[in-house]
Amino acid sequence: MSRLLAVIPQAWGAQALEAALGAAQQVSAGEAFAVVLVSSQPSVEHAQRATRAGAQLIYQAVHAALGECDEPQVLAAAVAEALRAIPRLGSEVPLVLLPPGPQGEELAALLADSLDGQALGRCVALRLEEDAVLAERAAWGGRMRLALRVDNGPAFACLRAGRPRLEAEACADIFNLELHGSLPKALTLDKRESGQRLPPLEGAKLVVSGGRGVNEQGFALLEELALRLGGTLGGSLPAVDAGMVPVLRQVGVSGKFVSPQIYLAVGISGTLQHLAGVSLDSCIVAVNQDPEADIFKVASLGIVAPWETLLPALLDDLRQSLPG
């Protein structure tokens, strides 16, 4: 049996699958790991992806009543049933990984509670050592690091580790788990359109992001720029607080983690909390009128200029090269 298991609800989409597989690859460091794919119907594509990422055991845990449900409280019941069906959880599987993000952290905690394990939350490093799980977590705005030790598992954790490397040729043993346990009732929600027209942050190749230094007019320009560049729009926590962008577009330690090829940061100072939401693999382009802004210390390309003059100039040039 593998010592590491990744649980991936398929309702959370391809980004969650990639992120969990990336984390499993990093923690396993070449050791075998297992994957539990949870859904209302099996996905050959997701199983293949997990196989190519190095999973050697794949459980397709199917509960017909799940439907499209993505609520951690409901998923937790199905996942707990699946994990109970996998022998020797705890003694031989000390670490269970969930996709990173608020929902993953909630699901990790609920599973730890159901299976009398340990909830490690959002980790920045994880290691398996003999019989223990060693975890590190950021605290105090990323300025301190906590080292945690789990001696009585299983431990449930989230880790952001980027995209997985996929092998062209790989094979895994695939098992089906039919789940029939009762599920808690999901919240009855009245759904309404919010008028969002931009693509989501998840999976975007280019993100144009604005910070505290950009006002409503500036965000309208950033949105147009994002659309013209084929990217999407993000914002820092102060920009969300100010109502410039919805919280769904918040990038940072408490928002989304993005891994675009290019991250165009406009009017963003470059705090640790914000940068924690941008992948180390992303190339940061900084636009800021303050030449001393910390963002220039981590950017690959920089422009010292006020957005009020630079953004209109950029858009004029783009309109000329690509009318409409």
Next chain:
Amino acid sequence: MKILVLLAGVADIRFPLHPISLSSEALIQEQGSPRRLLSPFDEAALEVALKLRDARPETQIDVLLLDGCNSENLLRSVAAFCPDSLQCLQLQPCQLWDARQTATQIAELIKRDYLAHDLVLLGRELGDLDEGSIAVLRARRLGRPQLAMAQFGQWQDGQLWLMRERGTGEEWLLVDQPLLASVTNDRRNKLRHPLMKNVMLAKRRAFTHITASAPARAGLSLSQLETAPLIARGGQCRLLGGDVAEQAKALIGWLKEQGVNL
């Protein structure tokens, strides 16, 4: 309606970090008098409650503020918003890295002292450990449904609705049973400024402390606490010179080189 708001506070990131160390009992020790403020999520939870009271003044708001370094100042800041009650919450033992332990402690206190509260609000991450698991575990302990990432609340025909955004839509929940909601930041819940007269009154207030205890759990321990290492990034920033028009042209040229389809 009775609303309980749980707040934690965080160290102000604009100031140097105060001394923090690990005690011989493997607990976190904080020293000095750091500037502590409400996190954006704490602020959002408090503002949602205040707005509901604005619309229906009979709404009762009770606040628990997690104890920590320099709590007195933070208690005064919160008192200036005139909650019906405000107490400082001490956890015994305080092991915020263990979400199961913390959720048990707080849930037992709520069952004892705040069971009649229809709505429990808290920020979606609790305190300086950015712990995002407390709300969901507390809801489970209390046997209540939970709405995660709530952004806004409003009365409609005498009924309370809470809203969150998902994807391209909004999701509205009618609060027709006791509920717990974790609140996230949003333009509609940016914390107001308190009235100056209430700030002055808060300076003279005394605060009571309340303790939430539970036996320490085994199996998860804090083994080390140290300054975070600097994360190496590419950097080596190349600055684009010239006037704004030249900078814009150079940036577009660079984007084309990177394969951006223009």
